[in-house]
Amino acid sequence: xxxKRASKGGAVPSLPCIEADAAxxxxxxxxxxxxxxxxxxPQPIRCFTTFTEDLQALAAWLLACRIRTVAMxxxxxxxxxxxxxxxxxxxxxxxxxxQHVKHVPGRKSDVADCRWLQFLHSVGLLRSSxxxxxAICRVRSxxxxxxxxxxxxxxxxxxxxxxxxxxxxxxxxxLSDLTGKSGMAILDAILAGERDPxxxxxxxxPKCKNxxxxxxxxxxxxxxxxxxxxxxxxxxxxxxxxxxxxxxxxIIQEELAQLPNRAGDKSFTAxxxxxxxxxxxxxxxACEPLFQALGVDLTRIEGIEVGTALIILAEIGVDVSRFPxxxxxxxxxxxxxxxxxxxxxxxxxxxxxxxxxxxIALRMAAQSLGRTQSPLGLFYRRIKSRIGGKGAVxxxxxxxxxLVYRMLKYGTEYVQQSMQEYERKVRGQMERALQRKAAxxxxxxxxxxxxxxxxxxxPM
Numbered sequence: 001x002x003x004k005r006a007s008k009g010g011a012v013p014s015l016p017c018i019e020a021d022a023a024x025x026x027x028x029x030x031x032x033x034x035x036x037x038x039x040x041x042p043q044p045i046r047c048f049t050t051f052t053e054d055l056q057a058l059a060a061w062l063l064a065c066r067i068r069t070v071a072m073x074x075x076x077x078x079x080x081x082x083x084x085x086x087x088x089x090x091x092x093x094x095x096x097x098x099q100h101v102k103h104v105p106g107r108k109s110d111v112a113d114c115r116w117l118q119f120l121h122s123v124g125l126l127r128s129s130x131x132x133x134x135a136i137c138r139v140r141s142x143x144x145x146x147x148x149x150x151x152x153x154x155x156x157x158x159x160x161x162x163x164x165x166x167x168x169x170x171x172x173x174x175l176s177d178l179t180g181k182s183g184m185a186i187l188d189a190i191l192a193g194e195r196d197p198x199x200x201x202x203x204x205x206p207k208c209k210n211x212x213x214x215x216x217x218x219x220x221x222x223x224x225x226x227x228x229x230x231x232x233x234x235x236x237x238x239x240x241x242x243x244x245x246x247x248x249x250x251i252i253q254e255e256l257a258q259l260p261n262r263a264g265d266k267s268f269t270a271x272x273x274x275x276x277x278x279x280x281x282x283x284x285x286a287c288e289p290l291f292q293a294l295g296v297d298l299t300r301i302e303g304i305e306v307g308t309a310l311i312i313l314a315e316i317g318v319d320v321s322r323f324p325x326x327x328x329x330x331x332x333x334x335x336x337x338x339x340x341x342x343x344x345x346x347x348x349x350x351x352x353x354x355x356x357x358x359x360i361a362l363r364m365a366a367q368s369l370g371r372t373q374s375p376l377g378l379f380y381r382r383i384k385s386r387i388g389g390k391g392a393v394x395x396x397x398x399x400x401x402x403l404v405y406r407m408l409k410y411g412t413e414y415v416q417q418s419m420q421e422y423e424r425k426v427r428g429q430m431e432r433a434l435q436r437k438a439a440x441x442x443x444x445x446x447x448x449x450x451x452x453x454x455x456x457x458x459p460m
Contacts, residue, residue: 015123018122019069019123019124020122021068022037022068022069022070022071023036023037023062023065023067024071024072024113024116024117024118024121025071025082025114026072026073026113026114027073027075027082028075029078030049030050031049031050032048032055033045033046034047034058034114037118037122040067041061045114050078050082052085055081063090071096071118071120071121071126072093072095072096073096073097073101074097074098075098079095083095094121094128095131096121096127096128096129101117130322132316132317133317136316138255139255139314140315142251142255142314143252143310144314144357146245146248146252149248150241150245150280153242156235156238157178157179157238159234159237160187160231160238163227163230163234164221166227167222167228167231169219170219171187171219174215174218175208175210176209180205182203185203185204186219187235189203190228191231197217198212200215200216250283252284253286256286256290257289259289259292259293261293262292262293262294262411263292263295263296264295268288268291270287270288271297271299282307286309286310290310290313295318295408295411296407296408296412296414298407298414301404302372302374302375302377303376303400304404311357311358312358312361315356315357316358318408319408326405329402329405330398330401333358333397333401334351334353335362335397335401336351336394336398359397359401362404365400366394366396366397369396374416374419375416375419375421376399376400378419378422378426379395380393382426383396431445
């Protein structure tokens, strides 16, 4: 049946061949269809299962067919073992975005997908997606797994709040953070059997905003056993996931230590923290390992902290040569407006939608800059006054992306601009804009200081 289905490859149009040693793979959960040029094997389309032994046989068959490069679509996570085995065999694997293949005109079926991919790849119509080196991919997988653990821990916080609400315990309303020092101490006492609201309220931290009387009133509830059971399980699961997060941080630290040192003999000075530690912050001191891995200190940029720099390293790596310019890099992130041209008229459209983790981190960093007294914060507020907060976040994230690109590409340190220098730059831009407008209307701009010293009548 597999041989019969694999032999149903449809005919493809004829175009100049650019890559003769190209193959195409259609990846599925249980079966993989592979197509090679017709002159390389009597049966150019074959079907393999997804077992490791068959994937190794697939790599051997491709090498026997003198294949140099392979194109495949990114389908869920099924492509990952295929990609790794083929790459380890010395083949150049081109991971293709399925949307790009969809936009190429042509007819294809599920069976002939591999044949269609092989044809498009051989005539040079496919572009490989960005994928960092293997060492960076390991850090990326661990960091994404850590993000999943943080999300699951957050769900159990909601479960604790639900159990407290069902017992009419308003603890999460009188404390800003249920998982803070005061909240966890009170939850420990409740699960240990303490029911006196006054005794529980005495466990509050002295820095707590609400007094002991208010917290005691919030801790008067029904104490039903079924809700206490649900509270205990949610609390234990929250503790368990944070222990898993701590274990994940230890593995991330080991992976960062194995990355090559690109900083050389450069000295490193840690950036002072603006606020205290939060429950989901990294449990390791990643400042110096990030500096050694990247070769530059990205945290010197306003708004970029250690967590953001770690996301940049895990998602992009240290080599940005795949992006010719910073504009290509910003476009890949989706932090710049798309251009739509019709009948020689260009129309701006909203930025490309997507879930790029670096773009999300840069947008969050840009939003935090709006409250800072820095040149980037002043830039954010200027743009916000013109086009609103959403556009200001995108514009500031674009500026941050350009700064990150320049530092990673050229290895230069970030030179922070003073507020006075930035204000003089903005003032100069405004003056030049006013001069252009005045010249277009036939007027001449004159400084008020010149008028007071030597009055001159402007021509009309």
